[in-house]
Amino acid sequence: MNTPPGPARLDLTTCARLLDVRRYSLKRLAKRGLFADPAGTEQGRPFWHETTVLAWAAAKVPQLADRIPLLHWPDATEPAPYLGAVRLKNAVAVGWRPEPGPLWTIWTAPGHPGWRHRTQALAELPGAAAFAVVSGQFGGDGPSLQTYTAADLDNNSGGLRWSKLSQIIGQPVPYWPYMLRIPELLEAWRPGAPAVLAAAIPDLDTTPLLRLAACLDDDSPAQRVLVHQARIFQHVSTSYAEQDLKILAEILNADYNTPETTVVAATPMPVPAVGRDDLDEALRRAGWLDVLARTDTLAVRCVEEVMKWDGGNPFPYSQLEDIDPGKGPHAAEWAQRLLPHPAPRTAAFRVLDPDDSAAEALIDPATDAPVIRTEDGKLQAAVPQRLPATSPLTELVLDDPIWVRVADGTLYLAPLHSYYGLSWGYGGTGPGSLALLIDRLLTDVNCLPADGANGAAPGLEELTETDWPKGTVLTRAQLEAARDGRPYTTGDDAGDDIGDES
Structure with missing residues (x-):
């Protein structure tokens, strides 16, 4: 059996290098018995372990605290003085002054989990020796921490348990749930204060x-x-x-x-x-x-x-479709009925054009859905989730995008759910959603959009998984036949029965 190697053995030279001090200073302290006790001797010379040296420095030499990871700071013998709270960019710092030096816990604001303003914190918290950034996650004994020394803000010294943080400051650490990291709450808190009841910060x-x-x-x-x-x-x-x-x-x-x-500092209303x-x-x-x-x-x-x-x-509409009026008769037919939208633009256009930069705003008079014309002359439309039709479905057009026509002749973009898309020609979510939409449209042309990929009749699922040529028009009779599991024929070749298992 192989014995794992023990901790590295440091001589005075490597100890001095570890602490970034002169070897002569450590040698003088060692001779006077004021340096860390050696871990042992090797060939008549003393050696030390890194953890012992760092713990000694944190406890005995306050001027070295800003380069000693918090993991090696000593446990407090009494509660450390409270320093209060300071607002930082996207965070609040809450601090104590244990024996080694000022220690600040950093509570990042919701929406800013990857806090990157450590240099600014050092400037606004003069004299700080170390920082413990409290994440929104949890470790084995409490909230997870990322720790930094003031002398090395680029490297997370890590490894600090929540319980060790409590031991360093000699008292329970206050905790604010992530959505209750409200600057005013952190600023008002004092050791021994009861938890306050507060409204959580909404995500939006x-x-x-x-x-x-x-x-x-x-x-x-x-x-x-x-x-x-x-x-x-x-x-x-x-x-x-x-x-x-x-x-x-x-x-x-x-x-x-x-x-x-x-100690819990705040609970949500x-x-x-x-x-x-x-x-x-x-x-x-x-x-x-x-x-x-x-x-x-x-x-x-x-x-x-x-x-x-x-x-x-x-x-009523949230997904978008890009439409080229020059590609296909259905796109051209739909584009012809669009009308200019008078200024000012309505809030609906933010769905299409968040920057309000599109050159031309249009409206589809059949649905009142907004449309914009892009610089290249193509159109982008907000797709209704429901059709406002008053007559039943008569045909479905498999194109890019997919179209629906009703009995009064009106052509619509196939309704879309805000999440699920529609497609055909393979076994997957898109064809499954299209099959579900067809199933619903055949029953009620004003139906809800497909909000899933399962639940359609098997015949419709088979139909939408078929690799139809782009531009294929499927009539209501064909769609009903597929739904009912009966044979149906394509519009291009009425002599070919599809779906006939005989």
Whole structure:
């Protein structure tokens, strides 16, 4: 059996190099018995181990603390003085002064997990010896930490357990859930203070939604969808904070840990549980149509925030299609009916043109969906999630994009869910979603879009997995036959039965 090598043996020269001090100084201290005790002797000469030397330096030589990793700092014999809180860029620093020197815990703001402003922290926290950046994740005994010395801000010295941080400052470390890292809360905290009850920071900005809601008639569809969406934002962030506290409690209450290392500084205000389907679908549609039709800056900001949240899933249209009117008769037919959109542009155009830079704004009069013309003359359209048709489906056109025609002759872009796309010619999610959409359109032309890739009749799934030539037109009769498992024929070759297993 191979015996693993022991720790490296350092002589006085390597000890001096480790601490970045002169060898003569260490030799003088060693002669006086003031240096770290040797780990042993080798050929009559003393040697030391790195951990012993670093622990000695952190405990005995305060001027070296800014180059000694926190892992080697000594445990406090009494609570370290509290230094308060200081706001930094995208973070708040909370500090103590243990014996080796000022130590600051850095609490990054939500949305800024990869904190990169250590140089700025050093400038705004003069005299700091070390930093412990508290991540949003957890380790074996508490929140995960990234630690840095003031003399080496580029390298995470790592390895520090939450319990060791508590031992260094001689008291429990305050903990703020990630979504409760609110600067005012951290600044107001003092050792021994009870946990405060506070509203979690929403992932996205609820301010424009609530401000616009305050400007609208009470209980109007637009007001209701705005308040509802703001509550969704708030509820999700509150759930994140509650989950953080649940994980922390499970860690601290484990048999191998001690809860005394941590004090919870803030807990989230409860928010009623809320879901997208709590509002009637017709009300949601009407409310967002009202918001999207507005031209004020608050409505624009509301659209931007909801797009960040889930791609605009609540909107009547959220996915985009690029359309070249010069390629294919159906694209040309659809493009011919577009009308110029008068200035100012509505908030709906933020779905298509976040920078408001498109040269020409258009509208599809059949759906009221926005369209823009790009610099190369091509069109980009917002695709409705539901068709406003009043007559049934008559044909489906497999093209780029996919088209739907109804009995009154109107041609529409095939409706799209905010997440699922449509395609054909292989076994996968796109064809599965197309089969589901066809199944629904045959039953109700005003149906919801395909919100999954499963659930269609097997015959329709077989049809959409077939590699049809681009431009293939499938009639209602053919689609119904496929759905029912009956033979059907292509429009180009009525003599070929497809789907006949005989």
